[in-house]
Amino acid sequence: xxxxxxxxxxxxGLVIDLDICVGCQACVVNCKEWNxxxxxxxxxxINPYGDNPSGAWLNRVHAFETGKGADxxxxxxxxxxxxxxxxxCVTVCPTGASYKREEDxxxxxxxxxCIGCGLCAWSCPYGAREMDPAEGxxxxxxLCVDRIxxxxxxxxxxxxxxVRTCPTSARHFGDLGDPDSDVSQLVAARGGYDLMxxxxxxxxxxxxxPRPRPRHEIEDVxxxxxxxxxxPKGFWKWLDQALDQxxx
Amino acid sequence: MRPAAxxxxxxxxxxxxxxxxxxxGLGYLExxxxxxxxxxxxxxxxxxxxxxxxxTVHLGHPERAWRALSQxxxxxxxxxxVMAGLTTIVLAGYxxxxxxxxxxxxWLGIIVSILSLITIYTTxxxxxxxxxxxxxxxxxxxxxxxLLALAGGCLLAAALQALAGTASTAxxxxxxxxxxIGLIALASLVKIIWWVNAGKNGSGSTPESATGxxxxxxxxxxxxxxxxxxxxxxxxxxVVARKHAARLAIIAFILAAILPLLVLGLYPQSAALLILAxxxxxxxxxxxRWLFFAEAKHTVTLYYGxxx
Numbered sequence: 001x002x003x004x005x006x007x008x009x010x011x012x013g014l015v016i017d018l019d020i021c022v023g024c025q026a027c028v029v030n031c032k033e034w035n036x037x038x039x040x041x042x043x044x045x046i047n048p049y050g051d052n053p054s055g056a057w058l059n060r061v062h063a064f065e066t067g068k069g070a071d072x073x074x075x076x077x078x079x080x081x082x083x084x085x086x087x088x089c090v091t092v093c094p095t096g097a098s099y100k101r102e103e104d105x106x107x108x109x110x111x112x113x114c115i116g117c118g119l120c121a122w123s124c125p126y127g128a129r130e131m132d133p134a135e136g137x138x139x140x141x142x143l144c145v146d147r148i149x150x151x152x153x154x155x156x157x158x159x160x161x162x163v164r165t166c167p168t169s170a171r172h173f174g175d176l177g178d179p180d181s182d183v184s185q186l187v188a189a190r191g192g193y194d195l196m197x198x199x200x201x202x203x204x205x206x207x208x209x210p211r212p213r214p215r216h217e218i219e220d221v222x223x224x225x226x227x228x229x230x231x232p233k234g235f236w237k238w239l240d241q242a243l244d245q246x247x248x
Numbered sequence: 249m250r251p252a253a254x255x256x257x258x259x260x261x262x263x264x265x266x267x268x269x270x271x272x273g274l275g276y277l278e279x280x281x282x283x284x285x286x287x288x289x290x291x292x293x294x295x296x297x298x299x300x301x302x303x304t305v306h307l308g309h310p311e312r313a314w315r316a317l318s319q320x321x322x323x324x325x326x327x328x329x330v331m332a333g334l335t336t337i338v339l340a341g342y343x344x345x346x347x348x349x350x351x352x353x354x355w356l357g358i359i360v361s362i363l364s365l366i367t368i369y370t371t372x373x374x375x376x377x378x379x380x381x382x383x384x385x386x387x388x389x390x391x392x393x394x395l396l397a398l399a400g401g402c403l404l405a406a407a408l409q410a411l412a413g414t415a416s417t418a419x420x421x422x423x424x425x426x427x428x429i430g431l432i433a434l435a436s437l438v439k440i441i442w443w444v445n446a447g448k449n450g451s452g453s454t455p456e457s458a459t460g461x462x463x464x465x466x467x468x469x470x471x472x473x474x475x476x477x478x479x480x481x482x483x484x485x486x487v488v489a490r491k492h493a494a495r496l497a498i499i500a501f502i503l504a505a506i507l508p509l510l511v512l513g514l515y516p517q518s519a520a521l522l523i524l525a526x527x528x529x530x531x532x533x534x535x536x537r538w539l540f541f542a543e544a545k546h547t548v549t550l551y552y553g554x555x556x
Contacts, residue, residue: 003322018461028473052476060473062551064455067465074470075461079551088379094316094326113315116308118483119325122249125380125453127480127548136308193460196547198452199379207460 004090008105011177012143013083013204014163015186019211021170023061023076027162031059031080031141034161038146040111044134056130058141059162075210078171080162081128081141082195082203083107089120089129089140098138105177105204106145111137125199148173176204249381250486251541254306259371260534262299262332263393265292266364267401269339273360275352276424277405278417282347284408289343291404293336300332324377328370335363368397375540382556383447383544392442395435396504396533402428403508403529407522425516429509432529436505439536443497450556451547458550469553484546485554493543500539504532 035058036043045055059080067073083100087107090098097114100107109120114137121129121138129140144160147153157164163171174183183206186192192206232240269292271277279285304310317333319326342360346352372393375384406424409416416423455469456462477485511518511525545556 054476054478054482056479057474060478062469062473063471064459064461065468065470066461071465073464075459075464077459077461079473091322092325092377094319094323094329095312096315096319113312114309115312115316117306117316117325118308119323119374121480121483122546123378123380125451125547126458127484127551130479131308131483133479195460196453196457198457199547209460210464 004085004087004100005102008085008100008102008177010104010175011083011085011204012104012106012148012174013176013183013206014080014143014160015172015174015176015183015192015206015208016078017170017172017190017208018075018077019170019208020168021061021076021078022168023063024167025061026165026167027078027171028057028059028061030161030165032057034144034147035139035142038144039142040109040139041132041135041137043139044132046133054133056132056139058130058139070215073210073213078162079126079128080205081107081143082126082201082205083141083143085202085204086200088123088125088201092119092123094119106143107140108142108145109138109140111135114138125196125201126203143173176206249541249544249546250483251538252306254302255541256534256537258299258303258306259393260299260530260537261295261302262371263368263397263533264400264404264530265295265297265299266335266368267397267399268292268295268404269335269401270361270364270368270398271401271405273342273357273364274419275354275357276402276418276427277409278352278414279346280412280414282350284412285343285347288408289340289347291408292339292343296332296336296339300336324370324373328367328374331363331367331370335360335367338363365394368394380451380547381447381544382449382451384540385451386442386446388438388442388446392435392439395431395438396536399428399431399435400526400529400533402431403512403522403526406512406516407519407526410517410519410522423516425512425522428512432505432509432512436501447544451545453547453550453556455550455553455555458547469551472552480548481552485549485552486542488542490543493539496535496539500532500535502532503528504536505529507532 032043043056047053062077062079064075064077065072066075083105087100090100090107095113095115097110098120116136118131129138132139148158150158159173163173172183172186174181176183178184187206190208192208194203272288279288304313307313316326316329320330339360342356369390372390376389379385406428409424418424418427455467459467461467508525508529511521515521
C-alpha cells in the first residue's frame with residue numbers, strides 16, 4: 001500500500017558525521033558489494049571498464065567546499081536514502097511497490113511489482129533512488145534490511161554495510177524514534193539536522209555538522225608581487241651584470 | 249528534466265483525443281451518418297489509445313502496467329491510469345450506443361465530457377504534484393493542460409466538421425471555428441502567464457539547505473561523487489534547452505497558436521487548411537511539452553553544483 005503509516009514503532013536510520021568523514025568512498029563500495037548480492041536484483045553496471053561507465057548505486061559521497069579564504073574548508077558528504085517520515089516517493093507510487101514499514105520505518109521497494117516508471121525518483125528531493133539499468137526497477141537503500149535482523153551474522157555485523165565498513169566511524173545506525181538511543185543522544189549533543197527541511201519530508205537520517213575550527217589569523221601577504229622577479233639595484237645590479245658577461 | 253519522447257507523445261496525443269471527446273460529448277460536433285460516428289470514435293479512441301501505449305514505453309516493465317491501477321488513493325499516476333481506462337470505456341460505449349440507436353444521448357455525452365476533463369487534469373497532476381520540480385508545482389499547470397487539450401480538440405473538431413460539410417452545432421450560435429479562436433487565445437494567455445510565473449522563485453531549496461552547510465558560508469561543489477554522468481543527472485539534470493528556451497517558446501507559440509488562429513480567422517471553410525492547422529498545432533503543443541520537461545529543474549541538481 002502506498003499510503004504512509006500514521007506512525008512507525010521505530011525510526012531506524014543513519015546519523016552521518018560530516019566532521020570526520022574523509023571521503024574515502026569505502027561505504028560506497030561496501031554498499032554496492034553487499035547490495036549487489038543480497039536484497040532484490042543485483043545493482044547493475046553498464047560498460048564498467050569502458051570510457052563511459054554507469055550503474056546503480058545506493059550511496060554516493062559528494063564533496064563540497066564552503067567558506068572563503070582562511071575559513072574555506074572541504075566537506076565530504078555521503079548521501080543515501082533518508083527514510084523520510086513523510087516520504088513522497090511512497091505516496092506517488094502507482095503500484096504499491098514503494099512502501100514504508102510500520103515496524104521500523106524503513107522505506108523499501110517490492111521489485112516484483114515495480115513497473116519502473118521512475119516517478120518515485122522524481123518525487124525525491126535528494127536523489128536517493130536510482131533506476132537499475134539492467135533490471136528496469138527502482139533501487140534504493142534498504143538500510144541493509146537483510147543484515148540488521150540477520151541472526152546468521154555475528155552481532156557486530158548486524159548494522160548496515162556502510163556503517164560497518166566506515167574506517168573513521170563517521171556513520172552511526174540506530175533508532176532515531178527513541179530519545180534515549182545512542183544515535184538520538186548523538187544528534188542532541190552535536191546539533192544534528194535534516195537535509196532540505198523546507199521540502200517537508202521529515203527525514204529520519206540526520207547529519208552532524210562539521211565542528212567549528214580555531215581560526216588561524218594569517219597576515220595578508222601579497223603573493224603576486226612575491227612571485228614577480230625582483231631586479232637588483234646598485235652594487236648588486238653591477239655584480240649581476242658582470243656575472244652575466246662571464247663566459248661559460 | 250529529460251524530455252522523454254514517450255511522455256511528450258503520451259501527454260499531447262491523449263490530451264488531444266480527450267479534448268475532442270469532451271467537446272463531442274457536449275454536442276459541439278454532430279455526426280451526420282454512422283460512417284462519421286466511426287470516424288469520430290476512431291479519432292478520439294485512436295489518439296487516447298496511442299497516448300496510453302506511448303506512456304507504457306517509458307516503463308521499465310510495461311507488462312506490469314496494469315498494477316498502476318491499484319493506488320488511486322495516494323498516487324496521481326494511478327488516478328490517471330484509472331481515469332483514462334474508465335473514460336475510454338464510457339467513450340466507447342457512448343459511440344457504440346450512438347451507432348446502434350442512431351441518437352447521441354446528451355446525458356451520456358455530459359458524463360463523457362466530465363470524465364475526459366478529469367482525465368486531462370489527472371495527467372497534469374502527475375507533474376504538478378511534484379514539489380521537487382518548482383516549475384511544475386504551480387496552480388496553473390493543470391489549467392494549461394486542460395485548455396491546450398480543449399483548444400486542440402476544438403481545432404480538430406472544426407476540421408472534421410469542414411470535412412463532413414455539416415453545419416455548426418456548437419452552443420450559443422457561435423461556430424466551432426470561433427470557439428477554436430477563443431480557446432486557443434485563452435490557452436495561450438494562461439500558458440504565457442504560467443511561463444512567466446511558474447517556478448519563478450525556485451523550489452525554496454539551495455545547495456546550502458540541501459547540505460545543511462550554509463552556516464559555514466556559500467556551498468560550492470568541489471568534486472562530483474562519480475566520474476561519469478549517472479542516471480539521476482541523465483534523468484533530472486537535462487540542460488540542453490535552457491540556452492534556447494525563449495526562442496523555442498516563440499516557435500512553439502507560432503505553431504500552436506498564431507498559425508492556427510490565422511487559419512481559423514481567415515479560412516474557416518477550408519477543410520484542408522483546418523486539417524493542416526490541427527497538425528501544425530499538435531507540433532507546436534509537442535514543442536511546448538518538450539520545453540515543459542526540458543526547462544524544469546529538479547532539486548537533486550543542487551547536489552551537482554546547480555543553483556536554482
